[in-house]
Amino acid sequence: MALKIDRRNFLKKSSQAGIACCTLMMGSKLFAANSMGNIFGNEKIDPKKLNFCGYTCPADCKFYVATVENSDAKKKEVYELWKIKERFGVDFNSETTICWQCKNTEKPAGVVIQHCTVRACAIENGYDACIECDKLTSCDKDLWKLFPDFHKAMLELQNKYKEQTV
Numbered sequence: 001m002a003l004k005i006d007r008r009n010f011l012k013k014s015s016q017a018g019i020a021c022c023t024l025m026m027g028s029k030l031f032a033a034n035s036m037g038n039i040f041g042n043e044k045i046d047p048k049k050l051n052f053c054g055y056t057c058p059a060d061c062k063f064y065v066a067t068v069e070n071s072d073a074k075k076k077e078v079y080e081l082w083k084i085k086e087r088f089g090v091d092f093n094s095e096t097t098i099c100w101q102c103k104n105t106e107k108p109a110g111v112v113i114q115h116c117t118v119r120a121c122a123i124e125n126g127y128d129a130c131i132e133c134d135k136l137t138s139c140d141k142d143l144w145k146l147f148p149d150f151h152k153a154m155l156e157l158q159n160k161y162k163e164q165t166v
């Protein structure tokens, strides 16, 4: 299944809702490449290998590259691209305009993932990913409500995961 999310529409929606969909902002092509069929193939589904929402960070994510290189120029670029001022009302700060990826708990969390309600909820409930959560179908987090195709894909992934774990 290929997920179709229009990037401009996504940015507008996520900006309106103030949600923090960090890596999902990479665009529909990468997003589709990350769809569940391509993540695991015939392998066993492992929630530990997914971000909390179910996404997988692409290695060439601009935010991640800017963070690893600690480049202020690149950080400023992602600050604009991710609309951080508009979404969170935060002025540019090189120290907090970072992303070491959703699951990296050994590095400080940057401004974007700090605002992610799905990530916070999954961590609070002790899940590696929302596909482990029985409330995923009815979960009212903005991410799922605004992006039903992504929600549907994660529910399908959850079904496959459950089939594999019985």
Ligand code: SF4
Pocket (backbone or CB within 6 Å): 020, 021, 022, 023, 024, 051, 052, 053, 054, 055, 102, 112, 113, 116, 117, 118, 119, 143
């Ligand atoms: S859980 Fe939140 S911070 Fe992590 S990848 Fe998904 S949207 Fe981004």
Ligand code: SF4
Pocket (backbone or CB within 6 Å): 117, 118, 119, 121, 122, 125, 127, 129, 130, 133, 134, 135, 136, 139, 140, 141
């Ligand atoms: S209630 Fe469950 S599905 Fe919803 S964000 Fe929290 S862990 Fe994820």
